[in-house]
Amino acid sequence: MKLLNPRNRYSLGGAGFDTTYFQLLDEGKAPFLYVELDFKEVTSKKAAVIENSSQLRDKILGANSSISVEEGQVLSDHYKLLPVDLRDIPKLRDVVSFAGMDPSLPTFIIAECVLIYLDPDSSRAIVNWASKTFSTAVFFLYEQIHPDDAFGHQMIINLESRGCALLSIDASPTLLAKERLFLENGWQRAVAWDMLKVYGSFVDTQEKRRVAHDAGKSIIIHLINLVFHPFYVMGKEHYCVTYAVNDAMGIFGDFGFTRGSRESMNISSAMSP
Ligand SMILES: C[S@@+](CC[C@H](N)C(=O)[O-])C[C@H]1O[C@@H](n2cnc3c(N)ncnc32)[C@H](O)[C@@H]1O
Known part of the structure; x- marks a missing residue:
């Protein structure tokens, strides 16, 4: 899981x-603090x-930086890597404070395939704490x-066989349930889209044409795409993005997904001071 703002970004x-x-550093887009x-x-x-x-x-x-493999820590002015078990909320609080974050500043939190591996009570507690x-x-x-x-069953079996049980998936199995996870734990608004919808709305038409054109160069690739297309679609339907917003400062406006408008999810502009 991760959190970000122009002055803070966390990866919990x-x-x-x-x-x-x-x-982000290479692109000149790194936030002030990334944890x-x-x-x-x-x-x-x-x-x-x-x-x-x-x-x-x-x-x-730089001058104030250090790396400790033993402690599992990297400390620098703008980047911190810190060890913590996310399920331990008091420790999480300590780590956020140790990292020098100011929680009153706009913050972006990212959790990519993390909460789903925790038990439902822990996932809810983290969303609530945040x-x-x-x-x-x-x-x-x-x-x-x-x-x-059927696809979902197989996905779960595959992940379990690699020691990655999706402990929270039955507690929030749908887009609506993901939104509820946030709305019932203090967030002002929440929107969940599956990746098929995200892809359809945000990936450049030009990029889609390029992929189609490249595939068209080889009849074999084209045939493979035809055969596997249903699996590709199902895969995208089984992953989703949910964003939740708290806006005490009133800076986010109508920030969020708008079909066909790529700029509407421009996080950096939404988070600009
Ligand atoms: C599937 S990986 C995702 C990694 C990364 N977000 C990505 O998308 O590439 C899940 C990560 O969550 C971490 N994780 C799982 N449970 C955790 C917990 N209770 N506390 C801290 N980290 C945890 C694992 O160690 C692992 O690095």
Whole structure:
């Protein structure tokens, strides 16, 4: 899970080995503070990767910076990687404070395939804590839905066989249930779309044409696409994006999904001070 604002961005677990911060830096779009959280065994490995890569290390290290593989910590002025078990809310509170975040500032929270792996009470507690803590924030959740059809069953079996049980999927199995998860835990508004709808609304027509054109160059690729298209569609229907908004400062306006309008989800402009 991750949280962000122009001065703060958190990745509450699920930081995994995601390198978004470094990409944002390269693009000149990094927020003032970006915080990533995960279990210590993951943050230690990630700290080691950063320490051993001059390409990554040189981007973040300055006078006030340090990397400790043993502690699973990377501390720099604008980027923090910290270990925590997200289910431990008092610890989560401590970590947010240790990271130097100001929760009254606009914050963007991202949880990509994280809450769904926690038990439902813990997922709800985190969503509730985030709502109480960040009064001007967007919480962005990306995870699985629809466990009850054939594709959903197979998806669950595949993930379980890799030791990744989706403990929360039955507690919020639909788009409506994802929205309810936020609305019943303090968020002012929440909208959930499946990835098929997101793709249909936000991916450039030009990009779609390019993919179709490339596929058209090879009859074999074209045939493969035809055969697998239903699975591709079903896959997209089983993942969704939910965003929830708290807007105490009144800065977000009608920020959110609008079919066909790519700019409407421009997070950086919505979060600009
Ligand atoms: C499926 S990975 C997602 C990684 C990343 N968000 C991405 O999309 O590439 C789930 C991550 O959540 C972390 N995680 C799961 N439960 C957690 C918990 N209770 N506290 C902290 N991190 C947790 C795991 O260690 C793992 O890195």
